[in-house]
Amino acid sequence: MISPGRRSCFLLCLWGMLLSPSFLSGARAGKVLVFPVDGSHWVNMKLLIQGLHERGHQITVVRTASSWYIKDVSPHYNSITVTLPQAINIEDEDFFVSFLSRMLEIQKAGASVLAYASFWWELLNGLSDIHRQASQLAVQMFENQALMDRLKETQYDLVLTDPGLPAGVLVAHELQLPTVFNVRWITSGEGHFVVAPSPISYVPTSGSNVSDKMTFAERLKNALHFLLNICIDRYVVSPHYDRIVAKYFGPDVNFYHLLQASDLWLMRVDFVFEYPRPTMPNIVYIGGFQCKPSEPLSxxxxxxxxxxxxxxxxxxxxxxxxxxxxxxxxxxxxxxxxxxxxxxxxxxxxxxxxxxxxxxxxxxxxxxxxxxxxxxxxxxxxxxxxxxxxxxxxxxxxxxxxxxxxxxxxxxxxxxxxxxxxxxxxxxxxxxxxxxxxxxxxxxxxxxxxxxxxxxxxxDRPMPPLDSAIFWTEFVMRHKGAAHLRTESYKMPWYSYHSLDVIAFLAVVLAVIVGVVVGTLRFLCLRLCRRSKPKLE
Structure with missing residues (x-):
């Protein structure tokens, strides 16, 4: 006979198992194609890969031959190595050292406007080079017909990608697969600005270095940085991907829309860190998912x-x-x-x-x-x-x-x-x-x-952020996407998105009504004046 204490313990364990994310998700073993970004971004992506691997999923990581941290052999994934015509700058450890040294040199010297302009010119050219090099990953894959045929035959369930370097977004579109972003940064800055309403009156934009409680001067600074980010993305970064989209997908496909059409955004922030702001139902917050209790030291x-x-x-x-x-x-x-x-x-x-x-x-x-x-x-x-x-x-x-x-x-x-x-x-x-x-x-x-x-x-949250990330990734796999969580507002013209056409229509209607009323009153006044004039005489 089972004692009451053991029975209670057994029931608690059973209840815990039933409520666990792994039991609730019930996802079959799937196939995931991963496009990571090297450096510190890989630390985060590797944890997601390990978590998915432990759940029985087959992981394939697309890496470049010059990858810094992403190894071609791993117990957690298979790899596809692509050789680029030119290595991506951020995969070179010396790139950041020289960049930092140059920046510190200018800042410490109290440099002139000309020196700052020169530095910005170098910075924008360097940024353009990084994305030009990174975009070639998609080109090399598209031009390798045997590789693309193999990817299609494998029948992956989704593409998991870091859109900081968005070649994976292009490949996912070609393979017609759902996409999950492991993201904080995209080509134009912080990811929220692409997927969620972001009023710049209280949402700091990338590079502005202000809080969510801004003075007028800080709101002006925030607005200028917002416009600067748009210009940099449109004229420095996006053209490299626009050319690929035009060549392989035709004029009806918009690169920016491909970013906005992602099924799920695993956002690497938490609202103990991020300022309060509008969000969307296809954003899952996983900030700090790499954290865990400490282990004994050496x-x-x-x-x-x-x-x-x-x-x-x-x-x-x-x-x-x-x-x-x-x-x-x-x-x-x-x-x-x-x-x-x-x-x-x-x-x-x-x-x-x-x-x-x-x-x-x-x-x-x-x-x-x-x-x-x-x-x-x-x-x-x-x-x-x-x-x-x-x-x-x-x-x-x-x-x-x-x-x-x-x-x-x-x-x-x-x-x-x-x-x-x-x-x-x-x-x-x-x-x-x-x-x-x-x-x-x-x-x-x-x-x-x-x-x-x-x-x-x-x-203090109902589910650890890593479990949440894995649950929602498997959710997309089970349902072959998550279109019901994604707004289609990105397909609207900018003037319709901001209701400028509605405002213009209502303004015209109001003007017509005011014009009719004023005209009618004027007409009546004139008639009254004409009738009263003979009586006065």
Missing amino acids: ADLAAFVEGSGEHGVVLMSLGTLVKGLPIEITSEIAAAFARLPQRVIWRHLGERPNNLGNNTMLVKWMPQNDLLGHPKVRAFVAHGGTNGIYEAIYHGVPIVGVPLLFDQYENVLRMEVRGAAKVLDVTKIDSQSFWEVLQEVLHVPSYRENMQRLSRLHR
């Missing part, structure tokens, strides 16, 4: 961390794209670290800094998530990549932000607005200013309290 790291005593540990990492800052900046940072009673673990790949203190350990790699989850970690000095920020949120560790490139400025600003971070301008760092900011984040309780509050909000 013996050497554990000994170093535990030896920090009551003061604890400070972590520093600048992510995967940049090997290191110039020696003059890292030496100032090292001098500030040397003044701390805390121990420091610094992921550093460049030249060894001067002024390095005995309390600082330099490492080429560190288990960032596991360290952030350790109770002795007091602060995280970070460049502002979304992966690191979400891990800091998940574990409740306040941030000292040192943004370097791209969206990192906006990311750390979001944390600063929420009172969980303090941001430094990397070009103005000296040992004193860096030490003062560290002291503030380490010793003002509100920074940790605010980050821990964000952590509680981030964790």
